[in-house]
Every structure is written in structure tokens, then in C-alpha cells.
Amino acid sequence: MRGLPSLAQSLRAALAAQHGAAALAAGSLPCAAQSRAYSSDLAIRGLDALKSGPGGRSSVSGVTATVFGCSGFMARYLANALGNTGSQVVLPYRCDDTDVQHLRMMGDLGQVVMLPNFSIRDDEFVRRAIARSDLVINCVGATQETWNYKFEEVHIEWPARLAKAIQESGKVERVLHMSCLGAEADAPSRRLRTKAAGEEVICSELGQLATIFKPSVMTGTEDKFFNMYATMAKRVPALPLIGGGATRMQPVWVRDVAAAIMNSLKTYDSLGQTYYLAGPDVMTVAEQVDFVYRTIREKNTSIPMPAQLALPMAGVWDWLASKAPLRGPLMFSTDYIQEMQGDYTMPEGVLGFEALDVKPHRVTEGLPIEYLRFYRSGGYDFGTENPDGSGSGRDVGGPGFGHPGVARGPSS
Template structure:
């Protein structure tokens, strides 16, 4: 299937971006991948036909460079985001607000038909810097491109995620699983492939009904932290005891943990974000309106948690 429409994606080299590129390529779109280092995006090319996926250099600090990439595009998706601040170039304000606004402005100037911006579930309720800048980013984007479709995904799971993999990795090394704030925070994890499908559906939809809308994209089930670990234990066969850590203690520890390598890396802002539940708000638009049934964790987790089993993936195979 081939169509003559061009989609430009910012942040296509990331976790969601890879699924999105694959989905859009299967729908026949030509995809321009805006990248700080195009060679880091070459791994995406085999997801489409020859010439269908085109990595292009983009200097994110320069509106002209963004303009050069966006020019001629029918649709634009902004998937750029950071979870923590690292160095001068990775500041929440710069990435979530300034860059997002600049891309939106260029899309408006270039009369791009649809602009889809990826925000985060709960950004309107959270007290973390991450959440606050995501919300400010939404406003900045809408001020520059009023018809923007904003998607607020919940924490995403899938192969290569930085969520279930991080927890499973942590469970390999620590004697006790820390339940921050008693582990009561509620999550509604969403499969990354469902979010990519939502974006592709909105782009492929010939109607204008998604313009100016915000969709909350949350998974089928709600879990607390303990529930998520129970799922991980189920598929890795590694069971650990839990230990409750008050917010005040972990906030102090995170001063040091932010210098640790993964999976121990935690910032005080990430701790702050655990104070707010990340679940679908009743009455908001979501997967139902997009006619998508979100996949449950039990369907996807076994595919990639096998790696964390004691003895590894092939531990249960008979030797021939």
C-alpha cells in the first residue's frame, strides 16, 4: 500500500517513535525523520521500503532548520520528550515548551494539515517539573497551532521500554523492592503499539474531528506499584520482598541516586511525580473514541520478560 502523503516525525528515534514509524510505513506514508544525528536514525530505514523512511538532520535550536525539515509535509508528529534533565541541552523548559512551541509555529506557517503533539497523562494534575512543563508545552503548542491534536499517553510498556524493563532489572539486583510512598500510586500502563496506532488512525482519518482535541491514552487496567511488580514476578519467576519507603526518605536518597547508573537512577522530580496517580480522567476522550481496544499487560509482557528469568530465556528448554 502506498500513498502520496508525507509525515514528519520529531523524536522518531525514541521508544514510541520506532513503533510509529513502522505503523505509518505499513500504511504507505513517506516518513521524514527529524534527527539531531541522522545516523542514529538509520536503524529505522528497514521498517519501510527503500526510500520510504528518510532521516534528515535537524538543529532543534534553529527555527530555520526545523522549517527545512517540515517544508512539504502533510502531517507532523512531535514525540520529543525527556524524563529527567541532563546537561544544558536537556532542560524540561527547552524541550517540553520552547521546542514544542517552535515546531508548532513552523507547522502553522507551513500550513501543515495535521499536527499531533505527544504530552503525558496527568500533566494537568501533577506537581513534578516534568508534568508542569508538559502542561505548559500543551498550551504553548495550542497558542501557535490551535488545531493541534494532543495525546496524553500513560506510562508506556513494550519491548525496550524504560519502565517494566527498569523494574525487572532492579529486581535482579536488590534484595528488597522499594515501594515508594507505600507503593499506593496508581498507574494505567498503556501498550506503546496502541499509542502508535492511535496516532496513525488520527493521521489517516480524512475527517477533521480530531482537530483541537485532547485524548487521554490509558491502558485497560489500573495497577499500583506493587501490582506492577507482581506482574513482573509472574513472568520472570523472581520473587522479592517489598519494603515501604516514605516519600521524605526517597526524596533525600534521590540526591545521590541521580548519580547512579540505570536501573538505580532516580531524580527527585521522578519521586515527585509518584505523588500523583496517573490514570484516565472520567469524561475525557480516549481509546473508545478512536475505536481502539488497548492491550492488556498479560498479552505483551511474557514476550520480553523472559530475558529476566533466572537462567535466561532458554532455561526451560530441554538440551538436545
């Protein structure tokens, strides 16, 4: 037993010698090597002295970021990307703990700070959530109104509250605000008009601190887009297409959006800018629905529905949502039907993916549609039937969107 202390000392000495040899090989002392070997260079001033580590989640980037709306679709990818740079991530949430438990693994021990009982009406909570943050990201948004939250409060009043707290903090150096493509003052729906008003609030109050992102409708494993169509294809006898599904969009993969946002943090040139992020393919809603049916190998049972017929049905759901804690189907809300009266494609003369050094993927082939294949009743490889209804068949890697065959398999 007396030999154990000496053995431990010998091991420590050997490890110290190895560490010193590695540092000498790198041409610097251990502490100097750590100060240069961090995982990312985010464009936030005054953090060089705080950076350390070999890179990745166990490093320290020197950045503390607060992500509001962390339980949503986009925010989880940003939390993961920030954690991967060695940043400390503060995640306020108002949902059940089980809804955000996956976010705890986005960083190393102590790197992810969960703040429960978040409310956009609690100014003191907001001030506490950003008290130590250099970076604030706002992903709070609503696709439908509820009896508790209206579009105006979520999209306009909340950004105003957040901007005031940021101004009072005196520490926040950068603010990222998530809006959406189509958010304009003259948009056909209140959701989009209030989104546009929220952008104006952020820009007017925070100026050059803020960067605005306007992604098109986003696809991905947890989306409420292709997943919605696939779920309805399985559960309802016919899927209604408001206005015949003529609305044109440019869906974008969520991972491309996350990559563009992270690239924006690596340069000061993005401060005060607005970026429009859209995928490479323009598709009507009818084409999107047909693509989903073909990918999951179900017969297309979608039917056109005039907006004039859908609006009375939506009015009933809207009334119920205003009186009780429930929401009807998204496509049967008055605001969604009004939103389908416009087109949502990339405008000319604006900053997009190319300005952030990202080449967006097509959302109709390869990895971006991997999750859709699991809706096939016969399993991943063998689906229920071919698009022509002739029985089960196997995906043999045929062309994707726009081709009469089945969707293409993942790219090698």
C-alpha cells in the first residue's frame, strides 16, 4: 500500500511530461497552446482571453449565448451548433422538462444552462436570462394564435420587450432575430404582417447590433411541413389543397439555415443586415404534397378546396381556439387560408445563402428527406404501393422531384 502514492506521483509526472512534450512540439507552452486551439472564431469582441481548449464541445469559445424559443424547430439546431463551438448556451423554456431534455446534451457539463418557467411577459426573467450573454438569439414565433397568445404579442410586443432588456444590459454585442420569407407590411396574413412589424422593432431599437434572418418554410426531421402532409396522408381519406395548392414556395433545409446563421457570426459584416434564405427549388403546394405522397408510396388523395369553402370551416376552429386551450389543424385556420393567397419565393436584389458561403441542398432528395421514408407502411425499403397504385415496390434510386417515379435515395 505504501507504494501507491509513489505510483500515482509517477503517473502524474509521466502525464505532465507528455503534456509538455506536446506543447513543445506545437512550438509553445501549454497555456499558450490552449489560448489558440479553440473550436471557432465568432466575431464578438473582447473574448480572446477567455478562449481555451483543443476545440469542440469541451472547449471554451468565450461566448455566452441565450436562445429564446429553444424548444422550437430551428432553435435546437442553433443550440447544437453553438455548443459544438464551445460556447455556453442559456436556454429559457416554458414547456415540460421532457420537451427540452434533448437540449441538455448539446454541450459539455456546465455548458448548457436550462432556465425553466420562461414567459415573454416576465421582464425580470428576461433580464436574468441575458445578464451574462454576449449573444442573444430570438426564435420565438407562432404559426397559430391561441386563447393565451395573439400574433401581435408574440411577434411585436415580445421583440420590443427583448430589445429593451438588451439595451439595459449593456453587455450584449450581437442579436439574431428569426423572421420568415414573406413577412412584409402588405402580406395577406396577420402572422406575416406582425412578423414584419417585429423586424421593424428590432431594427429600430437595436440598429447595428441586430441581424435579421428570413428563411423560407423549413424542412427537416422535426418539421411541421412535410411531416404534416405525410401524417395527413396516413390518417385522413383526402388532403384538402386550399386554392388548389397553387401557392409557390422555395422550401429550405433547416441544417442549411443553421449553417448560414453560424457563418454570419464569424464576421462583423453581417451586423445590421437582413438575409433571405430559400432553397434552390420553386414548388407549388400541390407539387409538395404530390412529392410527399410519392416518397412515402401512398396514392395521392389530395383534392382542391376553394378558399371560400374553407373559410367558414376555419372560422369554427378559430372561435374554439379563442375560447379554449386547443387548436385545430393549421390548414383550417383563417390566417393560414389568407396566407395561401400569396407566393413565397426569393426576391431579387437581396442577400442570401451565397453571402454567407452556404450552398443550399435540394429538399427533395438525399439526406433532407431521410425521415420521410419511415412513413412507408411496408418499411423503409418496401412501401405500401407505387405512385401508380400498382402495389409495393422498392426504391431503386430513381430521380426525385419532378420525375414520375419514386423519390431518390440518399446520396452517397
